[in-house]
Amino acid sequence: MTGTDSRDDILARVRAGLAHDPALVDTRRRAALDYLSARAQNSRPRLAGDLTQRFCQRALAMSSTLDRVASLAQVPAAVARYLTANGLPLKGVCWTCHAALDWAAAGLHVEARAAGHDDLVGITGAFCAIAETGTLMLLSGAETAATTSLLPETHIAIVPASRIVAGMEDGFALLRAEHGELPHAVNFVSGPSRTGDIELTLVLGAHGPYRVHLLIVADE
Template sequence: MSAAREQVLARIRSALGRGELGKAQLAELRERIARHPRQIEPAFSEPPQQRFRQKLEAAEASFVALDTLAEVAAEVERYLDASAAPKRLVTSGDELLRALEWPESIELRVWPAKGDDKVSLTAAHCGIAETGSLLLVSGEQNPTSLNFLPDYHIVVLRADQLLLRMEDAWDSLRASFTQMPRTVNFISGPSKTADVEQTVEYGAHGPRYLHVILVG
């Protein structure tokens, strides 16, 4: 191991006025990590779906709730028409999306995204009501670039995957994966910046528009 590593650790221990922690103390810290206690989780009184929608819309995302997955393709077409966006989609290979049937008017390509793709369609691992966030994870069928390169980002979320808080998402990830996925994105609105005269402009580097479709 590097000299710097030993120096930094030695300086830290000297600053703390002790040597290396003992076995029992280390076990206690590892136990805290393994237990990962939840901290303070602020209360909110609105129904989760209402909160989720309000927060997303406050961040200039658009939102629609559908009853069944079968309606998604039509909704995507409606949204693209209404936005005057091209009907060429690049989608992730997520199971949820693969089940969809598309009209001929929509041109589809399955990932990865290129620099000039205009519209992407992805599926969220879960949603967070507290902050109006979508959680998207990277994986074999889910390239992260889809979440950032296109101008329009359309995300499908199953209603039973709408969770209350970020902490619930961690539990869900721990249950679904043995290891943290390489990338976990909490997306809470379209890309924006206030770097020009402290005034918000949308579409800085990531999507200019975020459209959320809640199903079920």
């Protein structure tokens, strides 16, 4: 019989090993809760200079490609430019929050829905972006399907420059401030998927996208 027996047994073994005074259990619990609410930050890099520039430099190092646009309205044209230049199909899917962009005017056929296995291009936004490592922070949700950045061979992400933060800690702080709770999936994405499992030789394109293209939007 597993279940509660195992739970109680494991916790009893843990307590026996640690050998704390049983009378102190409430004090220890309070200390743990205090630690959680303090959310203290540990030693971390202090980034000097412009965060957007730093984000771009690190994103390139993670094999993402980049383009800068002045406003959100210019995104469809930039997407069309990238797809044409790389000989990729001019059709794909985007997050429902970007359904209103004028994709057709740029010659694109873009459907606002979650991606399926046959979709070759997925267009997403980002909750925020992390300058330290050139990383996108994506939240699951009704309008922000996780499959869009995962199933298609090409992932294009719209990144407002105003949403670039220094480190992962700042991303989490933003998440707590704006959403309170975490959604079921918080995904950090840094460039195309890759594997080094055959002869320790790195190749791009494992289970996720082969290409990640970032559009930095100056103001939104």
